[in-house]
Amino acid sequence: MERPTGITISLDAMGGDHGPAVILPGADLSLERHPDMRFVLYGEEREVMPVLDGLPRLKAASTFYHCDVSVRMDDKPSQALRQGRYRSSMWRTIEAVKTGEADVAVSAGNTGALMAMAKFCLRTMANIERPAIAAIWPTLKGESVVLDVGATIGADAQQLIDFSMMGGAMARALFGLDRPTVGLLNIGVEEVKGQDEIREAGRLLKESDIPGIDYRGFVEGDDLGKGTVDVVVTEGFTGNIALKTAEGTAKQIAAYLRAAMSRTWLARLGYILAKGAFDRLRDKMDPRKVNGGVFLGLNGIVIKSHGGTDAEGTAAAIDLAYSMAANRLFTKVEKDLQTFHLRMSGDAAGALPESSS
Template sequence: MIRISIDAMGGDHGPEIILHGLDNVAQRRTDVRFLIFGREDAVAPVLRKYPRVAAISDFTHCEVSVRMDDKPSQALRHGRWKSSMWKSIEAVKAGDADVCVSAGNTGALMAMSKFCLRTMAAIERPAIAAIWPTAKSESIVLDVGATIGADAHQLIDFAILGSAMARALFQVDRPTVGLLNVGVEEVKGQEDVREAGRLLREADLTSMRYHGFVEGDDIGRGTVDVVVTEGFAGNIALKTAEGTARQIGEYLRAAMSRTLMAKVGYLFARNAFQRLREKMDVRKINGGVFLGLNGIVVKSHGGTDDEGFAAAVELGYDMARNNLIDKIRADIDAFHAAMPAGRAGRQADGEPTDL
């Protein structure tokens, strides 16, 4: 049984979308149980509408809900111990839940997760990893907004975290990993990126195959299973890709309704357009996984619908089912065995960007 704690007060639409999403999950997964945290006056009336969810859930009333515009520091001061966000994370720390899912304030969720769960030993900064649809299948891109900037050793951390996630999600024994750069030549790019590439080549880890540098167009091609970058570039790439997918969808809808012949042509090609729509549906890849913490936390888009939230919950389910945390710890140990010199840790500064 996979136990998932839910911050029912997060997101732009409140408990209605979240509980509807849980109902979608309950229809597809028979081995799941929910721990739902939120204000009773807001959650209880909606929960009664979804008896399937109520039957497999434990509800805990929380006096406080973190607002989408709260600063992380404010959320920590006023939301600790009492908020639905904190309680859902704390359930993971206490071992009552295997994974936490929230559609709430990204900065507050990251700050609370770091404070409550702490980063794993030898991991300097956590990362947010996103699933990326590609021409081949899917890949993982990280970091997409947890922290801005990264040195060589932090990029290596991200490579280790991402490859462990790829093994857990894609069932690949040795996923390919690439460092996002302005060119594939070894002489190009920032010094930290080149140094990270050198160290990954020297380590020659059995948990991954280091591919080398990749460029922006390699992400969509699916050149590698894991694309590693720092949070500023990763977040811009993510938002650009999502915006482009919506833009193309709008172009297609407008083109197909412009003339009678276009409408007739659409009828003949309807199945092909349906497959394209499914491939470009950003809801199906909703959910960023916070990696590098002593527990699994998944951040859903705040504005998603019920199917998008269900996708984020099922992503967390897959990470817990496939023992993501154990895989990460094993990969960290393997890297340090290959590179015994060690390194000095530095704390991250700056707040996470919003997904």
């Protein structure tokens, strides 16, 4: 089959809490913004086609493949691999990137299953032991990249450096920065604080002067919202807790605002007058709207959409996928990692003592 021109997205139509009823309208919204985009859709025909038939623009820009198996949101990764390898909508969505039929894969399905399948299907890039999930984080200055937010529990110094390189490449591709600033998330900014692997990663990043990133040292938890650096690097256990804490705080603030705005008739009037501002604040803080985690470190790009998002959130994840493909994220990550590892191997060779022979 001849590959169409433009950006092609492989899409797991069965992923998330709502399946095709939300995924396909979201794809149609994104297509409106990026008319050169095409889709390869995977899912169960009886659920996909009734929705797709009602979206003529998307249908004309898509190729659909029926899949007998769909990965459930509560499936364990090992179970998903056993039952869905080679034939589920999730697997085939990823496989389309491997075969070159698509530029990037998008799924709102089970995160653990998606990562397991992506690692098994695409494999990790050369010199990368573990992949990372990078999230777009709203800040007072705009947006930043935070990784890892859940793929890797624990990380040594080399893995934190790899995350820094991959996050820097993503920030350049997404934000158009020549040399994005990078910080390691720590319990303090002093060089003597933190675990050994974080201090060692900081030392190596400082001494290496890696092209493509501007290392600014350690950052703390409150720097995430401030936008102190363009890229915040941590391991997946801490990163996932930070992400879930931010999501919970956003919901808490929204609940406080709703309660305050409904307390008196004057407050309700104030809310009506300021509704536009409150709507913008809600969208800024809603994790379903600022949507799309990027799997980095694999031989291909996979985007994880929030499982509970709506059509607009799905469109945001697909917009991100389009941007990552158009800006050649995979090529930039690969080039940066090759440059760094060549430099490090050269430095190591130069440090070896001369032979006495």
